[in-house]
Amino acid sequence: MSVLVYVENAEGKFKKSTFEAVSYAKEVADKLNTNLVAISIGNVADATLADLGKYGANKVLFVSNEKLKTFVNQAYASIIASAAKTEDAKVVVLSASFSGKGLAPRIAVKLEAGLVDGAVELPEMTDGKFNVKKNAFSGKAFAHVELTSDRKIISLVPNSYKVVEKPVTAEITAFESTAAESDFQVMVREIVRASDKVSLPDAELVVSAGRGLKGPENWGMIEELANLLGAATACSKPVSDAGWRPHEEHVGQTGIAVSPNLYIAIGISGAIQHLAGVSSSKVIVVINKDAEAPFFKVADYGIVGDAFEVVPKLIEAIRKFKEAA
Amino acid sequence: MKVLVCISNVPDTTTKITFTDNNTQFNTAGVQYIINPYDEIALARAIELCEGGNGTVTVVNVGEATTEPTIRKALAIGADDAIRINAAPRDAYFVAKQIAKIAQEGSYDMILTGRESIDYNGSQVAAMVGEFLNIPSISIVKKITVDGETVVIEREIEGGKEVISTPMPFISSCAEGVAEPKIPNMRGIMSARTKPLSVVEPIEIAKLAQVTAYETPAARGNVKMIDAADPAKLVEALHSEAKVI
Ligand SMILES: Cc1cc2nc3c(=O)[nH]c(=O)nc-3n(C[C@H](O)[C@H](O)[C@H](O)COP(=O)(O)OP(=O)(O)OC[C@H]3O[C@@H](n4cnc5c(N)ncnc54)[C@H](O)[C@@H]3O)c2cc1C
Numbered sequence: 001m002s003v004l005v006y007v008e009n010a011e012g013k014f015k016k017s018t019f020e021a022v023s024y025a026k027e028v029a030d031k032l033n034t035n036l037v038a039i040s041i042g043n044v045a046d047a048t049l050a051d052l053g054k055y056g057a058n059k060v061l062f063v064s065n066e067k068l069k070t071f072v073n074q075a076y077a078s079i080i081a082s083a084a085k086t087e088d089a090k091v092v093v094l095s096a097s098f099s100g101k102g103l104a105p106r107i108a109v110k111l112e113a114g115l116v117d118g119a120v121e122l123p124e125m126t127d128g129k130f131n132v133k134k135n136a137f138s139g140k141a142f143a144h145v146e147l148t149s150d151r152k153i154i155s156l157v158p159n160s161y162k163v164v165e166k167p168v169t170a171e172i173t174a175f176e177s178t179a180a181e182s183d184f185q186v187m188v189r190e191i192v193r194a195s196d197k198v199s200l201p202d203a204e205l206v207v208s209a210g211r212g213l214k215g216p217e218n219w220g221m222i223e224e225l226a227n228l229l230g231a232a233t234a235c236s237k238p239v240s241d242a243g244w245r246p247h248e249e250h251v252g253q254t255g256i257a258v259s260p261n262l263y264i265a266i267g268i269s270g271a272i273q274h275l276a277g278v279s280s281s282k283v284i285v286v287i288n289k290d291a292e293a294p295f296f297k298v299a300d301y302g303i304v305g306d307a308f309e310v311v312p313k314l315i316e317a318i319r320k321f322k323e324a325a
Numbered sequence: 326m327k328v329l330v331c332i333s334n335v336p337d338t339t340t341k342i343t344f345t346d347n348n349t350q351f352n353t354a355g356v357q358y359i360i361n362p363y364d365e366i367a368l369a370r371a372i373e374l375c376e377g378g379n380g381t382v383t384v385v386n387v388g389e390a391t392t393e394p395t396i397r398k399a400l401a402i403g404a405d406d407a408i409r410i411n412a413a414p415r416d417a418y419f420v421a422k423q424i425a426k427i428a429q430e431g432s433y434d435m436i437l438t439g440r441e442s443i444d445y446n447g448s449q450v451a452a453m454v455g456e457f458l459n460i461p462s463i464s465i466v467k468k469i470t471v472d473g474e475t476v477v478i479e480r481e482i483e484g485g486k487e488v489i490s491t492p493m494p495f496i497s498s499c500a501e502g503v504a505e506p507k508i509p510n511m512r513g514i515m516s517a518r519t520k521p522l523s524v525v526e527p528i529e530i531a532k533l534a535q536v537t538a539y540e541t542p543a544a545r546g547n548v549k550m551i552d553a554a555d556p557a558k559l560v561e562a563l564h565s566e567a568k569v570i
Contacts, residue, residue: 010483071487073452074461098482102464102498105452108418114533115417117447131537138443140342142540149533186461186491189477193485202483205570229570240501247467247501248481253338253443254362255501262569273338279542283567285559286548296548301562305553317557321564 003029004089006080007040007052007060008097010193014048017095017158017202019055024154024161025093026056027122032090037061039083039175041068041076046172053170055163061087061175068177070188071099075179077106082178084111084151091123096155097201104155114147120160120259120280123152138253139276158202159259160280200249203232206260206281208251210236210274212267212288212307216244221311222266228318234258236268252277267307270295287311326380326471326493328371329433331424331450332364332399333414333442334392344539351444351539360395362506363439365402367497369504370469371437372403381405383431387414387423393522401509401517412527416534417445421453423527428458428496435476436496440465445536451498461495467502 005025007018022038029036038057040049042064049060063079080103084092092107094100096118108115116132120142124131130152136143200206207226213219219233226233233249240250251258253273259280266287268274275298278284286299289306296302303310336342337357345352360368371382384404386396389411396407410423428436441448448464455462467486468479478489478497509517551559563570 015483073464074455077456098465098480101448102452102462102480105417105421105449106456106462108449108533109421109453109456112533115449116534117417117449133540135446136444136536136539137336137342138446140541141344142542143445143536144538144540145534146537147534182459186463186489186495188487188489190488191482191485192488193482195484197484199484250501257446262563262567272341283563283569284545285563298545299548300545300567301551301559302548303551303553303556303559310553310556313554314556314559317560318570320557321560321570 001032001034002037002087002089003032003034003091003093004084004087005036005038005057006092006094006103007038008095008099009040009042009044012042012044012048015202016163017097019163020158020161021093021095021156022052022055022057023164024122024156025091026164026166028091028093031125035059037087037089039063039080041079043069049172050170053168054165056166056168057170058168059171059173061173063175063177065177067184068179070191072184072186073099073102073106074185075183077103077110078179078183079175079177081107081110083175090151092151092153094155096157100155104153108153111151111153112149113151113153114149115153115155116145116147117155119154119156123154135257135280137276139257139279157259159204198230198232200232200234200256200258203258203260205229205231205262206234206258207231207264207266208234208236208268209239209266210268211238219245221315225311225315225318228315228322236274265295266311268295269293270298326375326435327431327433328375328380328382329428329431329436330364330368330371330382330384330404331436331438332368332384332386332395333361334358334386334388334395335361335442335444338362338443342541348539349537358392358395360398361439361442363441363499365506366501366503367437367439367499368399368402368404369507370499372507373504374471383408383433385410385424385427387412387420387527389413396522397517398509400520400522401513402507403513406521407523409522409524410527411524415532417447417449417453418533419530421450421457422530424450425454425457426528427525428454434493436494438496438498440498440500448498451496455496461491463489463491463495463497465500466497467500469497469503
């Protein structure tokens, strides 16, 4: 028996969300008194693979060839499912990243395994039951899902589990690709990544702004604040609908659900659809000129004031704080 | 071109979510249902691609008879016909299996879903159908263009996008950017009543997952107000009290 974790890489590097998945899977493996096996697909250096031992991976399988350099979910799912069988994995864990969301369901079908997509806590394993808490109703609630299949698959929401160091020496082993020719029907033509930006779903800090900002020309101070904090930028739906900001920044029930440590909402009223996407944020700060704005009801800290006056002062205060630190 | 669009029937986005029976059932009292907003985007794109005699759009829903108003709405928006699989949508695996069967029988060239349903947020159906049918699945896409036999798709990735080409048939789950949702016009609403809606019975499959209980997020403590003239106090609180910066 074992627990298997898929370790997603971006351009040969593992992100924090991957280490979170490894830490989570390690905890599950410990509870089940078994080993943690990681599987990596694509070109990752040996030293980077060995690093996974730091978070408790006893064994690291890797598959690397030219065709698997880019993400092809059919092929990746074949490989992960066959690794789950060879390693007799009872639980398979992966990050609920954009790619992870396209991958987990295919693995579930291959293994006839129950899947919890978007887990936010460790599974509860008592009396032979296996229950996992996940987001539901787009952040308005949580559901406890019982998996009754022999094998179980869990995808973990980024930022919902901490990275824990549990050093072991990882055994690094090549794994034979089991992907068939028919798994390679799609072709990746181009990958565009803004390297200087913090990605919103992974961000620990988020600075978000709404219609209160009046127009796209006023986002300079929002970006400045975000850069200063190392935060990702986000927005409300009307802002992306109006084309002031790109769609991928739209947070809420019909956009991205985020769970950062800090969410700063500036000039956003706090409509129920927006709040759904931010309810798992650990700390919420609201800046709004209307003291009656509904957002204040779910905030931890609030400032009633005009964003055009408050934000520049806040930037100044953070700059001083950073200089002093 | 034959396009199949999977639609789910979900609580209106303004719904306050509550539960009954000791938090084991979603409280449907007074809830208005709508087409899942992401599915509306998928439907809009399907209609655009089939315009001018380029193809037909079929919508499929796994649901009991109560979902028919939602299906009629999809027909009013512009789908040509509809199929309802007569079952409560138990879990994603079950739903995907039913849709895969319909898709197989109808030999569709393109199958579209929304990126996720706003009730159970599974985001599983598209990729599961893809696997059942052994065809490509591309999840969370922002753009779909058809160029002869190939389809070019942009999918979202952390901090950017990936441009992919795929042959038909394939399945994609749609997010914002793919199309603007369409509002039904009078002619659409009138014709929706007479467009074909067939009802088929589900196939039975083993249960792999079930929801045992729900929970609403814990209420936050009281908000601490900070003077607008002194944001330095906020910085101080975020650092030493909340410990997030
Ligand atoms: C089907 C559906 C789905 C939806 N999904 C989403 C979703 O996913 N995400 C989402 O965000 N919305 C969503 N909405 C829209 C939602 O209902 C609200 O309309 C939207 O969130 C409001 O955006 P806003 O807060 O930026 O704008 P507004 O509601 O216009 O609020 C602007 C706020 O800025 C404040 N303000 C104005 N000037 C200043 C100033 N100078 N300084 C400080 N504050 C100022 C105002 O007091 C006000 O509170 C959805 C709606 C529908 C119908």
